[in-house]
Amino acid sequence: xxxxxxxxxxxxxxxxxxxxxxxxxxxxxxxxxxxxxxxxxxxxxxxxxxxxxxxxxxxxxxxxxxxxxxxxxxxxxxxxxxxxxxxxxxxxxxxxxxxxxxxxxxxxxxxxxxxxxxxxxxxxxxxxxxxxxxxxxxxxxxxxxxxxxxxxxxxxxxxxxxxxxxxxxxxxxxxxxxxxxxxxxxxxxxxxxxxxxxxxxxxxxxxxxxxxxxxxxxxxxxxxxxxxxxxxxxxxxxxxxxxxxxxxxxxxxxxxxxxxxxxxxxxxxxxxxxxxxxxxxxxxxxxxxxxxxxxxxxxxxxxxxxxx
Numbered sequence: 001x002x003x004x005x006x007x008x009x010x011x012x013x014x015x016x017x018x019x020x021x022x023x024x025x026x027x028x029x030x031x032x033x034x035x036x037x038x039x040x041x042x043x044x045x046x047x048x049x050x051x052x053x054x055x056x057x058x059x060x061x062x063x064x065x066x067x068x069x070x071x072x073x074x075x076x077x078x079x080x081x082x083x084x085x086x087x088x089x090x091x092x093x094x095x096x097x098x099x100x101x102x103x104x105x106x107x108x109x110x111x112x113x114x115x116x117x118x119x120x121x122x123x124x125x126x127x128x129x130x131x132x133x134x135x136x137x138x139x140x141x142x143x144x145x146x147x148x149x150x151x152x153x154x155x156x157x158x159x160x161x162x163x164x165x166x167x168x169x170x171x172x173x174x175x176x177x178x179x180x181x182x183x184x185x186x187x188x189x190x191x192x193x194x195x196x197x198x199x200x201x202x203x204x205x206x207x208x209x210x211x212x213x214x215x216x217x218x219x220x221x222x223x224x225x226x227x228x229x230x231x232x233x234x235x236x237x238x239x240x241x242x243x244x245x246x247x248x249x250x251x252x253x254x255x256x257x258x259x260x261x262x263x264x265x266x267x268x269x270x271x272x273x274x275x276x277x278x279x280x281x282x283x284x285x286x287x288x289x290x291x292x293x294x295x296x297x298x299x300x301x302x303x304x305x306x307x308x
Contacts, residue, residue, distance in 0.1 A: 031104065035221070036113075041109075043077055050079040054072045057070035062094060064091075069081065082123070085121040086120055086186060086188050087188070097118055105123055132197060133223045141211060141218060143212035144217025158213070163177030164186055168198065172191075175188075186234075186235070187225065193225075205220040216230065268299070269288070272301060
């Protein structure tokens with residue numbers, strides 16, 4: 001297939017660009033990693049449509065259950081998706097985290113598959129049913145590099161990880177560990193894994209995470225599970241730390257549909273007029289807009305100038 005330029009994907013961020021709202025879930029939505037696949041799609045236009053449909057389908061499930069899977073399309077570009085929030089996030093924080101996943105995920109294009117990790121949630125998209133996979137060739141640990149501790153912390157972190165993994169294996173795939181207010185750990189398996197698959201994945205993740213010690217932070221992004229330890233209590237304060245305005249805005253996000261036509265958003269932003277530009281960053285340009293029903297929105301326009 002020939003080259004294409006300027007494949008525009010629109011990510012509607014209803015009220016999520018507010019600094020007060022994004023700061024309220026900062027601990028839960030720090031970007032960790034974008035991991036791309038190695039196969040390019042066959043039809044750029046249909047892949048963009050399938051991606052949008054998948055995110056819409058998954059969102060309706062994630063916002064109420066912290067988890068969702070979906071498949072869309074047919075033929076060589078059929079797309080399977082899975083998103084999951086970690087249990088310690090509130091419903092509001094999960095919705096916010098998922099909105100950030102949707103913002104970053106298109107940057108695995110032109111690959112047909114990719115993974116995105118935030119500290120509170122993750123997303124995986126592939127061209128086959130991957131839901132039972134436990135380990136993969138690209139699984140690895142991400143170690144902190146700012147602080148090193150001695151034997152006492154290493155022992156505490158090890159105990160916290162053991163507790164988190166043990167609880168996850170015994171309680172449906174999720175567990176937390178705390179040790180002497182100095183070490184914290186969390187283990188989470190894909191909800192699509194059975195007990196055997198979860199145990200296999202976390203066993204591998206534990207060994208990988210221990211190689212991060214004595215660094216103060218370690219994360220393992222495996223195919224079927226996620227494990228993290230830290231010297232900081234990263235579990236957050238939940239929605240209790242959000243002010244009334246932020247809660248109202250986040251509730252509006254949860255109740256809003258993400259399914260808007262390009263023409264609707266173009267009209268709302270004055271055809272993405274420069275006068276409506278709010279800002280620009282590595283993940284695209286954000287415009288303010290007003291829908292026909294009077295709702296104010298922020299629209300992030302993403303451009304991928306790729307060839308395949």
